[in-house]
Amino acid sequence: MIIYVLFVCSFAVATAEFVLVGLLPQVATDLDVSVAAAGQLVTAYMIVVTVGGPVATVLTRRLPRRELLAGTMALATVSAVASAMATSYPMLLSARLGSALAQALFMAVASQVAMASVPPERQTVAVARLFGGFALATVLGLPLGSLIGEAYGWPVTFVAVAGLAALGLLGVLVFCPRVPTPPPAGVRDSIGALLRPGIYAGLGVTLLALTGFVAAFTYVAPMLRTVTGLSPGWVSVGLVGYGLGTIAGNLLAGRVRPEAITRRLPLAVAVLTAILLAQPLLLPVAPLALAGLALLGAAAFLVVPLVQTWLMGQVDPATTGLVAAVNISVAGAAGALGAALGGTVLAVGLGPAWIGPVAAVSVLAATIVATRLHRVTSSRGPSREALVQR
Structure with missing residues (x-):
């Protein structure tokens, strides 16, 4: 069951990443910035994912995996809610950086949980299902998020993303087994x-x-x-x-x-x-x-x-x-x-x-x-x- 939960979680964090691409014109208009400035939200997001992942992983290496995964999904949920409530460019930027940090840490922790939750011969299946959430986000998350934003406004899209992340968090709390904390490494x-x-x-x-x-x-x-x-x-x-x-x-x-x-x-x-x-x-x-x-x-x-x-x-x-x-x-x-x-x-x-x-x-x-x-x-x-x- 935990593999399906991780699939939902990865779909949520990946949708949070991709969905802004289809909403840039609306965000730029509502926050009174240029489309180019709105595009920097995507650039900043990717910088945090690229640099923040290894750093966050080292800093959290002693924490229990189950609790860390739950905390990561909680950060993803709160960041999506903050994105929906943002009324200025700095507020949305801060919220997006929180989502980026959650995604950066999620992939490392979720990969560990996925591999530890199955027999060795099924580890490739588990990791593939995890990445399957990212694949589905390109097919379903991005276009649906764009349609919701066009029909009801871009903040509603982030409300939907927050709902997905909250569902993933609930799944982690209910179904995630206690994965042994890796021995600390210098x-x-x-x-x-x-x-x-x-x-x-x-x-x-x-x-x-x-x-x-x-x-x-x-x-x-x-x-x-x-x-x-x-x-x-x-x-x-x-x-x-x-x-x-x-x-x-x-x-x-x-x-x-x-x-x-x-x-x-x-x-x-x-x-x-x-x-x-x-x-x-x-x-x-x-x-x-x-x-x-x-x-x-x-x-x-x-x-x-x-x-x-x-x-x-x-x-x-x-x-x-x-x-x-x-x-x-x-x-x-x-x-x-x-x-x-x-x-x-x-x-x-x-x-x-x-x-x-x-x-x-x-x-x-x-x-x-x-x-x-x-x-x-x-x-x-x-x-x-x-x-x-x-």
């Missing part, structure tokens, strides 16, 4: 764990793969409009197809056993590379463009939970939370780099269709790293998860 030991070759190779896969993915996805709407020639309505259909693809990729990730992750990961990243390389051929044909977008989402959300599960399985319990938080931070950095990469392609005049092939260079590098990671881990014998199962 800061030096924690940093030492991150510097192991396998760990930073896994983090490198996250950075390189998601940089390429985000570069293409950030500009998917202009691609579909200008290259494919789709109407706004069909662009929305394409985004729904992308969201369904993310769910499919997430479900597929859950079928990979922990000891098989490094064997499957290179293929998953290679598929993502191939999709990006093929964009100049796919985009001019509407059915192929829509299918390619769905496959893009599936490949990306196959890679992410696999890397997260593998990284957490390679370190001692004392540092699993920090490794999880750092991987999420690396994903945030990849988002910023990817958006900049896509913008650079457009700035030099190559056109939207060429973002994919350029972005594929980064993902191809991730494929090479993932392949090397599999060879190294195979030569070392059984993984920690396989030994635990024995």
